[in-house]
Structures are given as C-alpha cells and as structure tokens.
Amino acid sequence: MSGHLTLGIDIGTTNVKACILDTRTNTVVASGFQEHPLFLPKPGYAEQEGDNYWKAVVAAIKQCLEQGPYAENIAAVGISGLVGVTLPISEDGRPIRPGMIWMDSRSEAECQEIRTKVGEDKINFNNGNRIAPWFIEPKALWMKNHEPELFEKTYKFLSPAGYCTYKLCGEFTINTGDAGLFYPYDYQNERWNPEIAHAIGIPIEKYPKIYRSYEVVGEVTSAAASETGLKKGTLLVAGGTDISSAALGSGVTVAGQAFYSMGTGSNLGIIIPTEQRVHEYRILKWPHVIPGLTMFDGPMAFTGASLKWFADMFGDDERLIANRAGINEYDLLTKQADRVSPGADGQLFLPFLGNTLSPNWNSNAKGVFFGTTLRTTRAHMIRAIIEGIAFDLYSNVKIAIGAGVKIDKLILNGGPTKSAFWNQITANVINIPLETTNINEAAPLGDAILAAKGAGIYDNIIDPLKDIVKTTGTIEPDQKIHEMYEEFFAIRQRVYQNLTKEMDDLHALLYKYHVQ
8 A cells, every 4th residue: 555644543432533644754744633422311321322433533534634635645544442332233334222331330230140140250361351331241231131122133342443443444343452341352362252252141243353453454445435535445454442542652662661641531551461460450451552562451430521520510701711812721720729739628529420430440439529618619629629530540550559560650641631730730649750742642643653554654663653752741749748648548538438338329319219
C-alpha cells in the first residue's frame, strides 16, 4: 500500500478523537473530534448505540480529511475504543440492541451465576481478571436471561472499536486488548478458551477472530469509502483498547513503566511482562498493544465525569463567562478551588456517581459529600471533588505497590491532566512524581502508529516514539502535604467502609419502589 500517512481513531465514552500521522516527519498533521451520547434509562443502566459510535467516527474522519489533501496518501487506519461494552451484532452487521457499557451494573445476578457455574478461580487463571458487571459476559448473560430472542439473534459480540472496524472493512474482528475483557480469552496464550465459554453458557461461535493490534484485518470497502472520504482499499489494522493505545502514544512501552490516563473515567496503567502472574484481582489485567506485555490496570469510573456533573449542575455562571471570554469553564472552577487549603477544610468526596470500579468493585456505591458545614462553599466542594478523585487513584496505587509492582513515576495523559492545579493535587496525594509530555491525545496517536506498523512503514512501533513523544515537565509531590493527606485518606476509607451497607440498602429501596 502506497502512502506516508496513517489515521488513528479512538472511541471514548463521550467522544471520538482522530488524528493523521505523517510518518516522514513523525508529526500529527490533522485532527478531528466528535461527541456522541450516553443514555441512562434506569438506575444501574448505561447504554450507547453502536451506530452513534460509527456516526461520530465518520464525522471525526471527515474533519481530518477537510484539513488537507490527505485521503490519497493514507496507507492504513487503526481504531481503539472504550472497553467493557457488550455490543451484540447480527450476521448482517447491525447492532441488535444498544451496547451495555462499562458503567452498566445491572448484571450482578449474572455475576453470581458465573461464580456458581464456572468459579472465580477459573476466571482468574484463564483471563487474569475478577468477576464483575464491568466485563462482557455478565451483561451478555443478562441478555440471555432477560432478552433471549435478542441473544439468539446475536451473531458476534464486538467491541466499539471492532464494530467500527467492521463498518470500514466488513470483517468481524477483535484485537487482543479488547478480547482481554471477555472471560473466555486466555491472556497467556492469546486465544479463546471454548471450555470457559461453554461453562458460562455463551456459544464460542459468538466470539470474533482475534488479531494482534498491528495486524491487518481488511481494507476499506467501497461503501465505507463513499461514507467517510477514505480511499477504497486503505488497510485496516486491528487497533487496541483506548488505554493500551494511549500507553503506546504516551511512550509507555517497557515493563516497569506506568501512566495515569484521565477522561470521563480514568486508568492507572502499569506495564508488566505477560508471563508474570500477579495474584491481585482488584486491579485488572489486559494485553498491551505490544505482544508479551500486559496492562496491570486500575479503572476508575467517574473522574472527569465528577467535575462535569458539578459544572452541569452548579456551573452556569462559569459556563456563561467562559463562553463569552473564549476560555475553559473548568479552569474557572479550579481557580476557585485553588483558594482553598489542602484538605478542603475537612470536606471529603466519594466520586461514586453510579458505582465504583477498582479497587472496591461495588455496583451499589453512591457519591458522598462528607464533612459539610456552614463554612463549606462551592470552592470547597470543587477542591473536595479533585482530592476525592486523587484519593481513589491512591487506593489503587497502594494495592499495586502491595502486590509487588514498583511505580517510580506516572506519565500523564488526558484532558484533566492539562490542569497544573489538578496534577499537583494528584502528586501530593499519591506521593509519586508525575511526568507530562507534548502529546495531547495519546490514544489516536497510538492507533496511527499501529497502522504504520501494519502498513509496513515502521519496522516496529517503539523506535518512532523517540521522535514523537517528548517530556515537557515533572510534578514533584510535596512531602509535608502528602503526610497530611494520608490522615484525610484514612478517614475517607473509613467513611466508605462504614456506608457500604447503607449504600446497599438504598439501592434495594430504589428498586423496591421502582425508581426509574
């Protein structure tokens, strides 16, 4: 395939980002961005339409192509996306129902069904992960139990990236990273385990063919070329998860490196050799885009989403000022929080606005402001939100270190990490240096690098990074402030533990009275 450009696309929880990489100069020459909706039809439900992913992908591609005469010289395309999405597809390639995404917690009963039929130990050993609604099979079993006709019509369960790859090339595929969120995936041997699939009760035929992230899976069809503006015959590679592609695009490619990626949710990702079995299942494991490496990953659900929730509910003034002045409304919010001392005068926040993922894995968890007094202001609450998110990260850091994983520094990526104020709080809470880079959106860049490898432009996916990714700064923790945060963190942990029964009771009460 001729051409010196590649296109990377990342499907996030709230938007799609795309970029075109010029492999001659190792620079990004065009980018695109398109939001897509999230639906919350009932408590515990979180869904997205497969076709909305595709529409956003098409829009982001077109934005890139409008910035120059690029289409003819794009050699290959790679797509990554959010994980933990149960997206059933018919044999003719149509979504059968909305995808149940990683936030969706309706399948607790099915989790218990898998524990009974298969056993947590077998899932741990084969897949490296725990049983929780975040994964694919509990939600697929929910379909089987509650929507049996739709389950029977399902030809393949795809990831969002896999579905949009299908829309481009007409092939049902999945990359190793996305496959890692499916329980039958044997992460040590890169294959489906039919015994696990059978024991769970999902036919192995409903799983797509697995490819490594840089392997070519097909070519852009005439129909896709007409819809997107891409050239017919452009190569498609398998792509990665949003987190593993972001790791590549951030230069995190060697065992022992670690990064913190922030968006709607966030992820603490630590790279370990795949053959290293870490017997800690509160933090997840799934394949890096580089064979032989595994992401030891702690996903957290409501990171940017917590501050966005506050801004949506209480930030009308900041939004008005920001729109008039052409500035970021979140900068106005954090500027207020900066006037409050560390610890927010005792105002604590649990950022569990729907559930909690790593390390607590509690589908019934609820958000909490604790320590509110007559002296509490909006600024205290904003600071408490940011500190509460950092405390959530710290709980994962402590568990990872306790499991024997060393973390010398965290490389940052994602929207909230553009805030120096937020970054300093994070460093002070976790007591680990943070490193910023010149890369604004690492995941689509990682996908473009994978595409260049698949097209034969790059011999490997590591060497070009020295020209692409540059360190721009280091944030050192303040030891004295960290010691104070340790005391607040201890109280925060007790607040959560002491409220778990009440959270369970409240969740049951909501369903008892059919709160919609």
